[in-house]
Amino acid sequence: MESFFLFSEKLRLIAAVSLCLLILCFIPGDASCLDLTDKNVLIIGNFCTEKSGENLPAGWETLLFKKIEKHTLYSRVRDNGCFVIKAEANASASALIRKTSINLNKYPIVNWRWKVSNILEKGDIHSKSGDDYPARVYITFEYDPAKLSLWERSKYELARLVYGQYPPYAAINYIWGSHAPKGTLSPNPYTNRTMMYVVESGDEKLNRWIEEERDVYKDYKKAFGTEPPMVSGVAIMTDTDNTGEKATAFFGDIIFKDKGK
CATH class of the missing domain: 1.20.5 (Single alpha-helices involved in coiled-coils or other helix-helix interfaces)
Known part of the structure; x- marks a missing residue:
């Protein structure tokens, strides 16, 4: 008994x-997983159902930069019951990108989760030497010749001949800033065709999964003053090549949805 x-x-x-x-x-x-059961959402990063390992998640590819020798390491790991993407940067930079076409009139809202282990002491959104971020979600927009001058169109044509495709017309970076206040909107120090939105900043929320939601349609109009073209790609990135520092971040699922979801 x-x-x-x-x-x-x-x-x-x-x-x-x-x-x-x-x-x-x-x-x-x-929690690091989003609800992906709704058939009306557009799933861009379904990382949670992927298995762990070094292989890239389905539909994603590595984006390298010609002048940067050291690349950020991306791997799939299990965290809090879900598989996620772990990014480890050491004076390095590269990204994971998924090429896709998204109509923001139908799916204006982007939703994602991320977790950052540390911020960068030398990070500075306004300078080239500080243009590094522990985490960013990078959204690119299709080249639209109707929006460019003859000179700008000729530059895009030259780029297409060199690289085999048109470069993005514009980009929005949703970043975890190191020192810039949350809510800051600023052009990238390298090009005003890329706008930086600080959606999180500082070390107050380090080592916690944070869910983000942004209206990309409204953000584009605020940043560039025009109607947005089609989205051409979504990337995740952790980079420290300018500051020479180390950073570790984690990225969860990424979806686009309409305003009613």
């Missing part, structure tokens, strides 16, 4: 621990 009670106590203990773990998996800010 005593052994029966001991067995029952063990069962209760296991049940209690299992319940605690189940509750922890659904604590807001700690």
Whole structure:
């Protein structure tokens, strides 16, 4: 009889621990998975269902930069019950990109999760030497010749001949800034065709899963003053090549949805 009670106590203990773990998996800010069951959302990064390992998630490819020798390391890891992308930068830069076509009139809202382990001491959104971020979600827009002058169109044609495709017409970077205040909107120090939105900043939320939601349609109009063209790609990036520092970040699922979702 005593052994029966001991067995029952063990069962209760296991049940209690299992319940605690189940509750922890659904604590807001700690979960790394989005709800991907809605058929009306556009799934861009379905990382949670991917398996761990070094292979890239389906539909994504590495984006390298010609003048940067060291590349950020991206891998799939398990975190809090979900598979996510881990980015590790050490005086390096590269990105993971998914080429896609998205109509912002239909899917204006982007939703994603990320977690950052550290900020950059020398990070500065306004200078080339500080143009590094522990995490960014990079959205590019299709080349639209109707929006450019003859001289600008000729430059795009030259780029197409050299690289085999047109470069993006414009880009929005949603960044985790190191020192710039949350809500800052600023052109990239290298080009005013890329606008930087600081959606998180500083170390207050480090090592926590944070869910973000942005109206890309409105952000584009505010940044560039015109109707947005089609989205041509979505990238995730952790870079420290300018500051020479180290950074680690994690990226969860990424979706686009309409305003009613």
